[in-house]
Amino acid sequence: MKRSNCLIEVCEDFDCSSKRIKTSFIEGNNSSKMFRNTIWYRSLLDAEKSCLKEDKLKKIHYKFQDDKEMVEEYNVDTQVLLRRAWKVKGKLGGEGKWDVEIGDPMPDATPHIEGIGADFMESKDQPKLTRRNTRINLEWRIRNLPYPIETYSVSANNDERCIVIRTTNKKYFKRLQVPELDRLNLPIEQGNIQCSHSFNTLIIAYKKPQQLLDMDKEWYLELNRVKPIKDIPNDCKTQ
Template sequence: MVEQYDNLSETIVERKWKAPTQLGGEGPWVYEIGQQQETCSSVLEEFKESNANPVFCRCDTKQDFQWRIRNLPYPIETYQLSIDDDNSTITLRTTNKKKPPAYYQYEKELRKELLKTKPISGGDMPCASM
């Protein structure tokens, strides 16, 4: 186990474990607190998550456990945080609307049209492509 501790803020910055593999070799680091340094693979160099995405990290102190979210694109008033004790989940949502009102109207009309259509019943239908 390796642990990094910040003396100024009295917080644990990183805690990671390394367990041996089944054959006795060194296994990968398993991060309990903190995040693994991002490495770039030559094969997946073009495929990586955006650096504009929010970053979630755990930051524990002597008094409490904390989850920190960095790089939020909107003002803090735009977000709504809810905690569900029954399922042990924390959910962060945005309150802004993603679709324009005209699109909602289009979806409503499309649903009405789809309700008018009747499914074809009768098993497999012959393919007339030949």
């Protein structure tokens, strides 16, 4: 009888452990989907969307309920976001420009003017910042920084919600915004920051947190439900 009681107790303990494991799994699974409760994710769902496919590129045009417009460009093979740009309204109702958040800047259609005003043109030797997005990292590339890697200090600043770059020679200072983390209400973790330097370019990589990885994956699947259109919208042609 004692042996039977022991077996019953063991079974009861095992049953309780199974329940705890199951509950823990459910809680962990729900926490990884917390991005669904953010204003950003809901605004993406509610936005009017149109899709255009060109070779290996998928372009999505969004029109939000507040009349803001955004264009995203994805690599079809890797499912990685290559470009995100926001429409900036022009003055006096004129045609606006695109403010690029991720990807290469838009080509400047303004012709080079010599003579008056030429001295105010931006120097090609000035540091130039571009944003990149990979499957696992958020990246910033700053060209025309010739200093060795030990010159740079890169730190997370959650009070100002940015990544701060300083140099020991005090010749460069920059604050990098991380809108992807702001939109999901996530902190900037110092341990997720990595830096490298080559060919006069400082490369800062921020490892994507799990919530952002999960959202990237789920949102691309959601975009597959947007049927491509045959005619190319004017907004997409500008991209």
